[in-house]
Amino acid sequence: MNTLIEPMILSPEQVSFYQKNRFIKIKNVFSAEVIDYYNGVISQKVDELNNQDTPLEKRDTYGKAFLQLMNLWRTDEEIKSFVFNRRLASLATQLMEVDGVRLYHDQALYKEAGGGITPWHADQYYWPLASDKTITAWIPLQATPLEMGPLEFSGGSHQIV
Numbered sequence: 001m002n003t004l005i006e007p008m009i010l011s012p013e014q015v016s017f018y019q020k021n022r023f024i025k026i027k028n029v030f031s032a033e034v035i036d037y038y039n040g041v042i043s044q045k046v047d048e049l050n051n052q053d054t055p056l057e058k059r060d061t062y063g064k065a066f067l068q069l070m071n072l073w074r075t076d077e078e079i080k081s082f083v084f085n086r087r088l089a090s091l092a093t094q095l096m097e098v099d100g101v102r103l104y105h106d107q108a109l110y111k112e113a114g115g116g117i118t119p120w121h122a123d124q125y126y127w128p129l130a131s132d133k134t135i136t137a138w139i140p141l142q143a144t145p146l147e148m149g150p151l152e153f154s155g156g157s158h159q160i161v
Contacts, residue, residue, distance in 0.1 A: 003030045004085035010094045018095045021155035029087065030139070039141035041078050046108050049075065056114060064116030069108045092135050104129070117149070122157070132158070 008029060018024040046069055056064060073083040083106045092101045104127060123136050138151060 003034050004081065004087055006087060007090050008087055010091065015094060015097070019097070021153070022158045023153040023155065024095065026091065029091065035139075035141060038079075038082050041076070041082075042072065042108055042141060045069075045072055045076050045079060046110060056112060061116055061119060065111075065118040066115065067108075067110040067112060071105055072108055073103075073106055088137050092137070096133050096135055098133055101135075104134070111149075 008026075010026070014024060014026070046067070049069055049072075050067055052063075052067055054063065073080040083103065089101050093099065124132070124134055127134060144151070
C-alpha cells in the first residue's frame, strides 16, 4: 500500500495541461493491488449502508444514474486511509498550484446494470465554496471500457462566463 504515501511528481506539461483544460487523466496513480483491495473494502461498505430499495424503473433520472453514498471515510478507518492518502493530496496541490488541500466530501458512486445516464453537469455548481481552487479525483474501482459508457470532460469550460 506504499502508493498511498509515496509522492507522484507531475511534469510541468501535465500541470500546464490541467491549468488549460481543468481536467487530466493520470494513469497508474495506484497499483492494481491497491485498487483491488479498496474495491473490496468500499464495495462491502456500500452494500452494508445502501438503503436504496426503489426499483430502478420507478426512480427519477438522477436516481437511475447511480447509487451514491457520501463520506464513507467517517464509517471505516481503512476507507479513511484511502480517502485521505498523501498521494492524491499531493497530486491535487500540484495541479491547482496551491500549498495544501482540504476534503469537502467523498462519494462512492455505483452504476447499476441497466441504470440511466448521468446527465451532463459541472460539479462545482453544487459546492457552496467561494474559491475556484477545487478539484475532483475520479478513481474507478474496476476497468471502465468505452462500451460501459465514457466519462467526458469539456476542456476549458472553466473559462466560459
